[in-house]
Amino acid sequence: MITFFVVVLAAIVFEYSNGFHDAANAIATVVSTKVLTPRQAIAMAAVFNLTGALLGGAVASTIGKGLVDTDVVTMATVLCALIAAFAWNITTWLVGLPSSSSHALIGGLCGATVATAHGNWSVLKWETGLWPKVVIPMVTSPLAGFFLGALVMFALFVAFHRFTPGAVQSVFGKLQILSAAFMAHSHGTNDAQKTMGIITLALFTGTNAGRFEHLPGWLSFLRMPTFGAIPAWVKILCAITMAAGTAAGGWRIIRTLGHKVVKLQPVHGFAAETSAALIIQTASVYGIPLSTTHVISTSIMGVGAVKRFSGVKWTVVERIIWAWVLTLPATGIIGFILARAAVAF
Numbered sequence: 001m002i003t004f005f006v007v008v009l010a011a012i013v014f015e016y017s018n019g020f021h022d023a024a025n026a027i028a029t030v031v032s033t034k035v036l037t038p039r040q041a042i043a044m045a046a047v048f049n050l051t052g053a054l055l056g057g058a059v060a061s062t063i064g065k066g067l068v069d070t071d072v073v074t075m076a077t078v079l080c081a082l083i084a085a086f087a088w089n090i091t092t093w094l095v096g097l098p099s100s101s102s103h104a105l106i107g108g109l110c111g112a113t114v115a116t117a118h119g120n121w122s123v124l125k126w127e128t129g130l131w132p133k134v135v136i137p138m139v140t141s142p143l144a145g146f147f148l149g150a151l152v153m154f155a156l157f158v159a160f161h162r163f164t165p166g167a168v169q170s171v172f173g174k175l176q177i178l179s180a181a182f183m184a185h186s187h188g189t190n191d192a193q194k195t196m197g198i199i200t201l202a203l204f205t206g207t208n209a210g211r212f213e214h215l216p217g218w219l220s221f222l223r224m225p226t227f228g229a230i231p232a233w234v235k236i237l238c239a240i241t242m243a244a245g246t247a248a249g250g251w252r253i254i255r256t257l258g259h260k261v262v263k264l265q266p267v268h269g270f271a272a273e274t275s276a277a278l279i280i281q282t283a284s285v286y287g288i289p290l291s292t293t294h295v296i297s298t299s300i301m302g303v304g305a306v307k308r309f310s311g312v313k314w315t316v317v318e319r320i321i322w323a324w325v326l327t328l329p330a331t332g333i334i335g336f337i338l339a340r341a342a343v344a345f
Contacts, residue, residue: 010082015195019245029269030180045184046247052188053239058287063197068113069123080338084108099323100291107328111335145295148275149302172266179273186280272299
């Protein structure tokens, strides 16, 4: 029982770190364009992350039961996965890189599960889970973000090229508030769901292991003999934690996305946010645990490339890509080592 509460605490810490790590996803552009102050943008992102987190459950189900064999998973497995993901989140946050919290959690879970299964890779659900819902989207979603961002920006350029710069600034200064809110909401529907899936997996694992057999009646809500719908209390806990983390902000990553990649104006921010939010919202409907970081980053790049291809600072982009490439294997290795140590003890 103590292990379960440690797992829940670790999940809350990870969700909080996810909030401040990924706050930049929704508000980097709206801050860099000076449409909203940092405080206003973070407050707005926190509210809409909360609304998004309370809706849906397809992504949570994918994380909880769609990627690894749940019969192998133990409480220690879940805890090691969370520690691995949190360690990577903090590391990339410290250096200001917008890496993927989603892939960090997935990598940690896969590595820890393989270690728990004593190196048996068949416990990973490649054909039905990892390949179609993680590996393929990891490649296609950044491309979709880049090209959709470029397409939307080009369409706006054609539609508004006769307008004066002041008129464009005025119109999209207001519209960008809506696009940033949409981006924050879509982020909540996808990213917050991942920790919900992990906690639900811990509930299912604990119930099957007999950890909750002798609980008093008032704690009967912890029992989950089958992996079904995400409990309401789990949704509320994760949603509030994500909102609190978002409210803390992620200034290092905001500076990287909002200033170092390409210089943005409100129309560019609107195009990037709208493109990214549409892709993320679609993925959430189909239970795909997308990297919101990948999508908004490449949407910004696509918009910047239409504005002026040489205006994109490709050296910064290269650093971001390296963080993307390393996330899954790095967290997988960390999760594996931690779980092996746990099995040894």
